[in-house]
Amino acid sequence: MSMFAPQLPAGPLADLTVVELGEGTAAAFTAKLLADFGATAIKVERPSGDPTRQRGPFPDGKEDPNASGLFAYLNTNKLGVMVDLATNEGRDALAGLLSDADIFVTDLAEAELEASGVSARHLREQYPELIVAVVSPFGDGGPWSERIGDELTAFAASGLAYGTPGIPDAAEHPYDEPPLHPSCFVTETLAGVTAATAVMVAVRGRSIGSGGCHIDLSEQAASACIQVRDLMPSAYGNAVYNRLLNPVSIGRMPNFYLPCKDGYVTVAAPMDIHWTRLVEALGSPDWAVSEKYATEAARVANWEELRGNLSKWTQSLDSEELFALGERTKMMIFPFYPISRMADSDQVRSRESLVETTIGEAPARMAGAPFALSRTPWSLRRPAPRLGEHNSLLADKRTRVTT
Structure with missing residues (x-):
């Protein structure tokens, strides 16, 4: 109509x-x-x-x-x-x-x-x-x-x-x-x-x-x-925000997209309180409670390895399951919507x-x-x-x- x-x-x-x-x-x-x-x-x-x-x-x-x-x-x-x-x-x-x-x-x-x-x-x-x-x-x-x-x-x-x-x-x-x-x-x-x-x-x-x-x-x-994020470091200092996967560019982690069964989800746990909730949702596996990821700085420094470990977990669930988990545990997890899914x-x-x-x-x-x-x-x-x-x-x- x-x-x-x-x-x-x-x-x-x-x-x-x-x-x-x-x-x-x-x-x-x-x-x-x-x-x-x-x-x-x-x-x-x-x-x-x-x-x-x-x-x-x-x-x-x-x-x-x-x-x-x-x-x-x-x-x-x-x-x-x-x-x-x-x-x-x-x-x-x-x-x-x-x-x-x-x-x-x-x-x-x-x-x-x-x-x-x-x-x-x-x-x-x-x-x-x-x-x-x-x-x-x-x-x-x-x-x-x-x-x-x-x-x-x-x-x-x-x-x-x-x-x-x-x-x-x-x-x-x-x-x-x-x-x-x-x-x-x-x-x-x-x-x-x-x-x-x-x-x-x-x-x-x-x-x-x-x-x-x-x-x-x-x-x-x-x-x-x-482009405030890119212009300010260029104007005021030597830091360069770019497309590389490095600690200067990526900020606190996890704050990234990860693959799941039916697409991708964003998993945002950049602060210690978020990370603690995420570790609990994971079931506190040994790798998640290791010193490698104990602090914000450590998670950034070891992000590439951490991303791989988290991806194994997210790929075992679909986007709606991960979203529901985020709702229950007060974590910021949300699917990446293609246009058709957004429209509906x-x-x-x-x-x-x-x-x-x-x-x-x-x-x-x-x-x-x-x-x-x-x-x-x-x-x-x-x-x-x-x-x-x-x-x-x-x-x-x-x-x-x-x-």
Whole structure:
């Protein structure tokens, strides 16, 4: 059953209008976060359509630009217009939308924005009350500002690739083993969250008389700023946190993933009180009560051997048995959930972290809001637009749509 519910109360951002001009995840996710809580978000696509329409995943693997799971997720609750920015008519149409907007969000390259007459400089001159948020791989300024990039480029340049995996994962060699990237658009999504936060700060500033502004957001910087663990030792001392399995990197142990009968579990017993409980749960075997593991420092120094001994035990049980044992003994043991198991968990269903919807007439699930508002709840009010679905908006630049 579809969760689109236009009868629900207007969201807390219902008095804001957002114009989005983007062709990646960053701008689309920024506008989505605002649209999901009531802002009127108008997605502007060029005649070729947003590239995410072609990326899928698609129901039954059949390519359909109106049934891309990625596009549907990023663009629910938005209106959509198709504008040819290579023409004067198209540029005039976009200007008409901007004349009635509060926020403009884009992740197009500066050269493209200049060519279309919507650079930050131009918009700030023409619309002094407009909040202009430009998301780019490296920001406006610095020797890399004119470089073209994407998700992987910014992720790699931020240092996250060599910080992945981190604790509790480990590599045998920090550079011989390749850097890793999650399967999601982590840098662009993080940039979207950061940009949406910056936009709301700007909205607040405008409400007290500060006027519009230009938000210049670097995806590289947004990803770099979360790496406190790696950056601080580099800045303040000689300690290097890296992917090696060594006492400098791993901290107190056990605090690691271990194999079990049906996957992996995390076993976190970093302090003496936790270790004592774990030894009791093990049945106090001779190896566990030896001097090798009697102190926190000893467990770190002998971690590789300790990991092998613990793995023999965890592999004799499945993840639910280990979790139940942790509950009984007040230990931190929890399974590593694959996506399918997470999606079907009682916790996710109870909190409606995922919601039922339809994409291309096929049933689907997508992420809801991670937080709840009581009086103005999050809701799916409309599906992602078809290309040019709401081009009637362009007929009157003053049209305001109640969602």
